[in-house]
Amino acid sequence: MSLKSIAAKIFAKKIYKKTQVWVINPVETQNSVFLELIKQAKNTKFGVDHNFEQIKTTADFARQVPVRDYEGLKHYIDEVVEGADNILWKGKPLYFAKTSGTTSGAKYIPLTKESMPYHIEAARNAILHYINETGNADFVDKKMIFLQGSPILEEKNGINLGRLSGIVAHFVPKYLQKNRMPSLGTNCIEDWETKVNAIVEETFNEDLAVISGIPSWVQMYFEKLQQKGEKPVGEIFRNFNLFIYGGVNYEPYRAKFENLIGRKVDSIELFPASEGFFAYQDSQKEKGMLLLLNAGIFYEFIKSDEFHNENAKRHTIGEVELNVNYVLIISTNAGLWAYNIGDTVQFVSLKPYRIIVSGRIKHFISAFGEHVIGKEVESALQEAIVGTDIRINEFTIAPQITPESGLPYHEWFIEFENEPQDSVAFAEALDNSMRKQNMYYDDLIVGKVLRKVVVTKVVKNGFQDYMKSIGKLGGQNKIPRLSDNRNIVDLLKRE
Incomplete structure (x- = not known):
């Protein structure tokens, strides 16, 4: 050694x-971070505009x-x-x-x-x-x-x-x-x-x-x-x-x-x-x-299903619950205040x-009220391929609201490295897992509002070609897992 x-x-x-x-000491740590942020920024333009001088508590901050x-x-x-x-x-x-x-x-x-x-x-x-x-x-x-x-x-x-x-x-x-x-x-x-x-x-x-x-x-x-x-x-x-x-x-x-x-x-x-x-x-x-509760960031959390409500409650670290989907709100020592970065998190x-x-608060499918999020589709895919030799390069999902025939559906666009031997059984496994992940989706299937998922194969390197075509190949750029529209999938090359 x-x-x-x-x-x-x-x-x-x-x-x-x-x-x-x-x-x-999580609550005490976050409170110390919060008070230091307010102290350091109270004389900035933003601090003056939002009466930082009068802010003593996180509740004051949420109001102002x-x-x-x-x-x-x-x-x-x-x-x-x-x-x-x-x-x-x-x-x-x-x-x-x-x-x-x-x-x-x-x-x-x-x-x-x-x-x-x-x-x-x-x-x-x-x-x-x-x-x-x-x-x-x-x-x-x-x-x-x-x-x-x-x-x-x-x-x-x-x-x-x-x-x-x-x-x-x-x-x-x-x-x-x-x-x-x-x-x-x-x-x-x-x-x-x-x-x-x-x-x-x-x-x-x-x-x-x-x-x-x-x-x-x-x-x-x-x-x-x-x-x-x-x-x-x-x-x-x-x-x-x-x-x-x-x-x-x-x-x-x-x-x-x-x-x-x-x-x-x-x-x-x-x-x-x-x-x-x-x-x-x-x-x-x-x-x-x-x-990271001591890293110059004060966190607030809004339940994602309440996020678009007026005056949705902003929870601090001592108020969060396990397995609830929260929109992450941050205030930082770089000057971002009550800032929605767009990510959703769950405490495990x-x-x-x-x-x-x-997932992302902007990346979801709720074309029929199901509000499917990234974690659910990733978990469904993982469950569908476990124990098989199926390998996935990349995937994304979009709703098909106006099919040429039959009921609407969720369409999974997948670039396979190893394809399933039985594509029908694979789609069935995906759908079954999705129904377990999201009860609203299950209700739509049971109520015959939606039919089961449809899997569409994307050509080899199809996602890379797409990212290159929009000037976002490499670096920190990522394919959204799901969208409430078909803007991405309409540009993908299918087999």
């Missing part, structure tokens, strides 16, 4: 103990600061982008994380000197919790790769901007620099396909032990490695034993990944976003990710507070 791995284990134990201090999305905060953010200071947070941001918007074009999410360290520490601490629990630290002496956006930054009114993953690349600790791949030159390649090909060539003969990235794009990297080496990824990288991912649920990809790798590997799930780093998997034995543990990401 090397000195580096011994030091990693000692440091991991220290960080674990430090984490437990706030884990066992309405829930907003990016559009709701945009007039404040526009001032920050134009170079004004003390608008949403004291001073000016260090960076803007530039992301794709829907109605407003590009979105500029501020990152401040107070918020930026938490992005780095959370990713580090996720790995340290893994080391502390498993005792596995051998990988610290080997190569690691992080599939991420380009670290090349632009400048806007004196503030650097770029993709979050590209910004974070500038903060990789010195002790990881020698182990980290790809090289800076390769990482700066903008075109995703060109970049992946270059990464394959650069890493093929290296001793990679840790691989990190969004599963859908790591899959592309693995497929190209397998094509080049004509053997599983696990034989190319014999010491590869840890996959770190975020952005989407890994379960639909797991069977395909294990086939590409040729064996099982440990994995760590992260929940990062431009708006903040919210949670990470702190245990290989427990379900869910540890919600309250001691400590662990969550799973259940």
Whole structure:
């Protein structure tokens, strides 16, 4: 065992103990974060506009600061982008994380000197919790790769901007620099396909032990490695034993990944976003990710089935319940206030507070009142393929409201790696699982409002072609699991 791995284990134990201090005091921790946020921002334009000076409790905050999305905060953010200071947070941001918007074009999410360290520490601490629990630290002496956006930054009114993953690349600790791949030159390649090909060539003969990235794009990297080496990824990288991912649920990809790798590997799930780093998997034995309650973020939770109600109740951490679908609302030390990031979560543990990401509040199917969410379709698919050799590359779902004949239905568009031997039985299994997941959907089937699911096969690389056609191939871009319209599926190539 090397000195580096011994030091990693000692440091991991220290960080674990430090984490437990706030884990066992969740309500007090969140209240302290809340009061500090209000104190630091009370003299900003936003703070003055919303009477922060008078806010003493979270109830005061809920009364005086309405829930907003990016559009709701945009007039404040526009001032920050134009170079004004003390608008949403004291001073000016260090960076803007530039992301794709829907109605407003590009979105500029501020990152401040107070918020930026938490992005780095959370990713580090996720790995340290893994080391502390498993005792596995051998990988610290080997190569690691992080599939991420380009670290090349632009400048806007004196503030650097770029993709979050590209910004974070500038903060990789010195002790990881020698182990980290790809090289800076390769990482700066903008075109995703060109970049992946270059990464394959650069890493093929290296001793990679840790691989990190969004599963859908790591899959592309693995497929190209397998094509080049004509053997599983696990034989190319014999010491590869840890996959770190975020952005989407890994379960639909797991069977395909294990086939590409040729064996099982440990994995760590992260929940990062431009708006903040919210949670990470702190245990290989427990379900869910540890919600980071001391990371400069004050959380509120609105039950998703009440979200569109006027004056829907905003719950704080001490008021949440298990297995309820909540819209995640955040206030941060980057100046986002009562901000709806669009994600929904469920608590799977309250001691400590662990969550799973259940979907997007804008990504659902409720064409007939069923309100199907991402977690339900992912669970249904996982149940339908368990115990089979079916492997899925990618999928999305949309309603078919006006079929040429018969009743309407939910249409599943799936790109298979290994197709089901009996497609009828597979569709039946999907439908049965969906009926168990969502009672409203079951009522619609029983009441003959809907017929059972229809599975439509998508051509090989069909989803990649679609993402390329809309300029969102690679990086942090993800296919929505479901939509209440057919805008996506109408552009997919079917078999």
